[in-house]
Amino acid sequence: MLALSNFNKVEAMNVSFLPSFLPSLIPSLRSPPYPIMTGIRVSVVFLLLTCLTWRAVAWSNKEGDDYVKEACNVTHYQDLCIHSLSPFSNSAKRDPQKWARAAVSVTVGEAKMVTQYLTNQKKDRFLRGNKERLMALSDCIECFQDSLDNLHKSLGELRSLNSSTFDGQMENVETWMSAALTGEDTCLDGFNGCKGKEVKYLCNEVLNVTYLTSNALALVDKLASVGAVAFTGP
Template identity: 60%
Template structure:
């Protein structure tokens, strides 16, 4: 009984001693991600999705841009899988079926552009910086266009499946927009 109390007191004391340093690190990390995300259109989404990168990215615009694109690739892959599954289920008919097929293609193109962008950002060169940033900006902008084009085929359509698809595609657009803003911030900061 005494041993249990001593262990409990020791645990509580250690937890209390550790708390100030943990919360300080958390506040500092929040400061980094909030600063990085301040240039994005969807700041809450940015902060939530990139907060785990705070300790490694700190104030480095290049790391934040890579993190933004990496997270966007993950979300885009998930939505692409969803679209492919929808295509395989063959539940949508007529115009909506054609639109799903188009969406799969558009999202695969968007993924290619995002992967190319991340590849360039991993090998930034001071002398090629402006050209590289131009390419990356173009590719991410193209990915946004692909995502928007996906929804065009469903214009005027209703139903649960369409609403769910539109919600997923729109969310990817938010992530991609944030990634573009982070790349633009890097481009303005310079090499």
Template identity: 60%
Template sequence: MARSSDLSLALMTLLPCLLLCTSASVELDCDNYVREACGVTRYPDLCIHTLSSFSSSAKRSPSLWARAGVSVTTGAAKSLAQYLAKLENTGAMRGRSNLAALSDCVECFQDAVDNLHRSLGVLRQLHGPSFYSQMDDVTTWLSAALTDEDTCLDGFEGQRGRQVKVLRDKVTNVSCITSNALALVHKLATTGPQTLAS
């Protein structure tokens, strides 16, 4: 009886330690997965920050990381497109050149969001026989989205003011996230269709 009680006490003492170790091990694995995936990107710290929540599901799957990258980019671009439209609709931006640049920027981001949606749709339906043509399409659309974002920034070249700086910072952030997604898509394209099952 005393032996059973000692065993129970030992298990109750060890169980929290085992759970803590297992939890820490899983967290370390997840951290390694996102660091490994983001190693191919131009902005790895931003990549880790924006994609770390996908670690436990994407693990070492290039197709899941590419999809996660484009999904996060789509959300960020949509959010910024709404912000830009609100700026335009409320007339909060002053100056004729700023208003013209803002109007162009709204149009650019609508186009970027469309390209990102197309890319995400294809990434969700990748299959072996048409893998490379699908990857060409996704790469083209992501590159176009990045160009749209850069074009938006070009309109504010030389402009000053707090709102312009905030807008530039927001657009630059989305451009960096898009660049990271494009790098993850390139990684998928180079690994080939055999990685789709993983």
């Protein structure tokens, strides 16, 4: 009874949304219900719809992959670029403004986490009694805080672009992004080649942000080179 009840619900559905070729593949859902055959028909419908949905999703994902790969061609660390920006593929598509803003936004988020990580390291035992490392870490934190400030200013400017002031705004963003990258590079200067297990981990965290910043700067430069014609509004 439950199976027949469920089938009756299916039978009452409007099936006009099905692709035009389905009626030729399966008998009418409105024919007299025979328990075994109707179950087969319903199964066939669901299988076909599942296949169609899977193909649509696969095509959409491939298209998204193409967009992010194309956008990341201008970056120095393309694998990282693709990994970090792939969630934006279907929304950014071929819009250089959206790609630049997405890249800076991702970098801001990562820089925040690393700044907090560096601050927490002041309490770590590997710094106790090592004034040189402690001083290097304090300098690194200061560099990252300045870098984060420049990243925030860059993101704010990208979010408020105006076609009439586009060139001047992009010059500001490029200046701030370059300063952010310089600050992150300077952070590592006091760690003497990042020797030691704990210091190597710290350096890797910092380096990851420098790579993201470098990629973001490349996408900002791409937007600036295209000019105001790429402006699509806030």
